[in-house]
Structure formats: structure tokens, C-alpha cells
Amino acid sequence: MRLIIDQGNTATKLYIATGSEIIESHTTENEEMLEYVRNRIANDTFEAAIYSSVRREYDKRLINVMSRKIPHIVCMGNTTHLPIGIEYRTPDTLGHDRIAAAVGAWTQQPNRPLLVVDAGTAITYDLVSSKGKFMGGNIAAGIGMRLRALHEHTGRLPLVNSNGELPMLGYDTETAIRAGALQGAAYELEGYITACEAQNPGLLVFLTGGDAERLSTIIKRTIFVDRNLVPKGLNRILEYNVKL
Secondary structure, three states: OEEEEEEOOOEEEEEEEEOOEEEEEEEEEHHHHHHHHHHHHHHOOOOEEEEEEOOOOOOHHHHHHHHOOOOEEEEOOOOOOOOOEEOOOOHHHOOHHHHHHHHHHHHHOOOOOEEEEEEOOEEEEEEEOOOOEEEEEEEEEOHHHHHHHHHHOOOOOOOOOOOOOOOOOOOOHHHHHHHHHHHHHHHHHHHHHHHHHHHOOOOEEEEEOOOHHHHHOOOOOOOEEOOOHHHHHHHHHHHHHHOO
């Protein structure tokens, strides 16, 4: 088995993989991550682990604990070998989650141009060429961020939940805000797909992140929805570096 650790700003997602398959996932607060991993590796045998953090700072205590039980450990960084090329001008500022999602998509659909969309706190749009090159992408506000911004930066607009009725055009303030955020994100996504298809015939679209399933029900396109795109990519990067 393999351990995949994806550390965010406040919470960490941990995945268990067997071969290329993600068989288990768990989310814990960052403060509880060390104890969770300690207990898990005490009861199970892992051949390798990969550790990714948005902070680019790695918990040395966690690495020490894992190194006692896991023979191969990869910490994502600028020197980590990747199965795709990076054409980004500032690769040192490129988020590990964006790289991992791109690798996860390319692993499943190689030799095709890919638009990889991660709809989470932010929505990222990244293009991978048919030759396996990460060409770059854009970062936009996520749905939750759009809803909060409308509330926090205006005098009277309420904070609206993303769940609820979703007409094309709102018929009251609540539905107008929800439709503005969700329908706006969907139109934005469809616009990126159209533009990328024009320059990359045969484009395939992968959608991941917390709002992926909701967005997929709105847009009128054929896309691959994969909530595990990032851990699948991290797992492939682990294989690529350790030669499992």
C-alpha cells in the first residue's frame, strides 16, 4: 500500500492507494495529522509515501515518524521529477495541487490535449498539451468565495448557500445571487472550453474539486468528473520517483 498526504492550510487529506487505485480517504485537521499517521502506519504496512503541502513547509516530525516504517518517502518540491513537462514561467510558484491534477488527468488520458479544472476554494483552469506539457492556466474565485464576496463587500446582500434552487435567471435576491455565482462559473468554464478547443482539437476536459459535481450538472459539455484527480496524480508522481 501507499500513503498519500495532501496538506492544506487548515486540513489534511490522506489517501491510501493500492497500485493505481485510491481505496480509502480521510480528512483530518492539521493538528491531528501526526497522530493519525502514527497510528495508521503502526497497524498497516506501506511500501512508499508522498507528502505534499500548500505551505511548502514540511513537518519534520511527520517525516521522521514515517521514515521509521516506510522505506520510500517523496516530499513534493521543485526538484521532484514529474511525468509531464512544465512550461510555466515560474514553476517554483506553481501549486502542487495544480501539478498533481494535471498529472492525474494525463495518466488517464495521455497523448490528448487536456483542460484540467479544479473547482475548489479557487477555480483553476490548466492546459496540458498532447505532448504532455503543462502549458499554464488561470486562477479565478471559487463559488464559495464569490458568494462570500457579494455579502462582505456590499451593504445589503445576504450570504447565500450554494445549495438550493438554481434558475437561469433569479426570481428573488437569494436565487439571483446563487445563480449569479453558479451560472457565472458554469458560463466561465464553458467559455474556457470553447477557447481551448479552438486551439487544441480533440480537447478532453477533467473536472475535480469540491464543487465539481454541482458544476457538472449545469454545463452542457461532455467532461470527466474525478474527485480523486489530485491524489491519483500524487500517486503517479510517487511511482515515477520511486519506480514502484
